[in-house]
Every structure is written in structure tokens, then in C-alpha cells.
Amino acid sequence: MKLGKMRFGWLVFSIAAAGVLLYTQVKAQQPSFDCHDIDAGSIEAMICQDPALAVLDNQLAEVYRQAALKATNEHPPVLKAEQRGWIKGRNECWKAAEPQACVTSEYQLRIAALQATYRLIPLTATVTYLCDDQPGSEVIATFFPTNPPTLIAERGDSVALMYQQESGSGARYAGRNESLWEHQGEATIRWGYGAPELKCRRTL
Numbered sequence: 001m002k003l004g005k006m007r008f009g010w011l012v013f014s015i016a017a018a019g020v021l022l023y024t025q026v027k028a029q030q031p032s033f034d035c036h037d038i039d040a041g042s043i044e045a046m047i048c049q050d051p052a053l054a055v056l057d058n059q060l061a062e063v064y065r066q067a068a069l070k071a072t073n074e075h076p077p078v079l080k081a082e083q084r085g086w087i088k089g090r091n092e093c094w095k096a097a098e099p100q101a102c103v104t105s106e107y108q109l110r111i112a113a114l115q116a117t118y119r120l121i122p123l124t125a126t127v128t129y130l131c132d133d134q135p136g137s138e139v140i141a142t143f144f145p146t147n148p149p150t151l152i153a154e155r156g157d158s159v160a161l162m163y164q165q166e167s168g169s170g171a172r173y174a175g176r177n178e179s180l181w182e183h184q185g186e187a188t189i190r191w192g193y194g195a196p197e198l199k200c201r202r203t204l
Contacts (some may be wrong), residue, residue, distance in 0.1 A: 001024045022198065029054050043103060048102035050100065056107035063111050067118040086110050107138055112146035113161055129180075129187050139200060141147035141180060153180060155191055 035048035057118035064083060071079040086106070093102035102203040115121050124143040125132040130138040141155045149164040151173050162180060170183030177193040 021097065024032045031057035033057070041094075043099070045092055046099065046103065053100070053103055053107070056104065056111075060107055060111050060114075063114045063120060067114045068121050070120075087113075108147060111165065112144075112148060112150050115146050116142075116144040116150040116161060117153055124149075128203045129189065130203050131189060131198040131200035136200070138203075139180070139187075139191070151180070153178065153189075158191070160191070 022150040029166045031044075031047050031049040031054040033044065035044075038044045047057055064079075067079060071077070074184045089108045090103060093099045094108060096102035101203065119143060124145050126140065126142045129139045129141065131139060135196075136156070141151045142153075143149065143151045151162050151164075153160045153162060153175075158177040160175045162175035162178060165174050168183070170181055173179065178197075179188075179190045181188045182202075187202070189198040189200050190196075193200065
């Protein structure tokens with residue numbers, strides 16, 4: 001009788017453990033936002049139905065939480081405004097030829113941007129480039145091992161975030177209106193929309 005009770009107890013425990021594991025797995029596949037009462041066919045609905053996108057959403061939620069802790073004294077407070085703008089842009093992916101790939105890319109770029117901007121991961125290197133042999137014309141680039149790799153470049157009072165691009169040789173990065181391409185210690189930098197290229201070199 002005792003043996004039967006033990007087996008029954010073990011069976012109940014096993015079923016309960018399996019239920020907890022299943023609940024944990026299902027919960028882990030849910031995004032950070034509530035999937036109830038969302039519009040069918042929307043980008044949010046796609047994220048709720050795609051485990052891989054749900055994982056990315058949770059990753060972004062955690063990275064955003066870390067960034068918010070560092071942005072408490074930010075003036076002006078740009079983090080929340082930028083996040084609202086990013087969500088609006090992400091939801092425009094329904095117009096893309098491949099919406100799922102578009103949403104995936106949006107998440108990856110946003111996570112990388114927050115990690116670099118708020119220094120949430122250790123930097124890889126900091127490099128100073130002297131441009132056109134003018135002592136006052138310098139670009140300081142700080143590199144981060146994000147996915148995709150990023151850099152934050154500073155020139156005077158201006159700051160630019162750039163993402164690594166595919167390149168046949170050297171390392172090429174591009175941002176909104178700026179770009180940096182380095183090959184064997186020499187760099188070509190464009191700073192601003194329509195601006196001429198700067199010929200730069202690494203300083204020792």
C-alpha cells in the first residue's frame with residue numbers, strides 16, 4: 001500500500017512539474033506586452049504569434065529597463081520619446097515585403113542602439129582619427145560588440161551612432177547621415193547629409 005501511495009505521489013509530482021515547465025515555456029514565448037485585445041493582422045499580433053519575435057521583444061524590454069535606470073537624470077528626457085518613435089516605426093513593418101524580417105531587424109538595431117548609447121555592455125575599443133591633417137579636426141569612435149556591431153562617433157559637439165555594414169574590405173559603418181570606412185589605418189568619414197568626405201588616419 002505504501003509503495004502504491006509513493007508511486008501515486010510521484011506521478012502527481014511529475015504531472016505538476018511538467019505543468020510548471022510547460023507554463024514557463026509558454027510564458028517565456030509571450031512578449032513583454034499584453035496580447036489580449038490587440039488588432040488581428042497587426043505587427044503586435046505577429047509578435048504574439050511568433051516565439052522568436054517574442055524573445056526579441058523581451059530582450060528589448062530588459063535592455064530598455066537597464067537604459068531607463070541610466071537615463072533618470074537625462075536632460076532633455078529623450079529615451080521615452082525615442083522609444084515611442086521606434087514602436088511607431090516597427091509597426092510600419094506591415095508595409096515591408098517581408099514583415100517578419102523587418103520586425104526582426106528593427107528589434108536587433110534598437111537593442112544594439114540602446115546597449116551602445118547607454119554603455120550597457122563593455123566597449124571594444126576607442127579610436128581617435130585625425131582628419132585632413134588638421135589638429136582640430138578629430139573624430140573619436142568608440143566601438144561596441146553589439147549585434148550588429150556599432151560605434152558611437154564624436155566630432156566636436158556632434159555625436160553619431162553607426163552600425164556595421166557589409167564590406168568587401170576594411171570595416172564600414174553607417175548611421176543616419178554619417179559614415180565611416182576604415183582600411184589599414186586610413187579612414188574615409190562623411191559627417192552630415194551631403195557633406196564632403198574627410199580623409200582621416202588613426203592617431204597613435
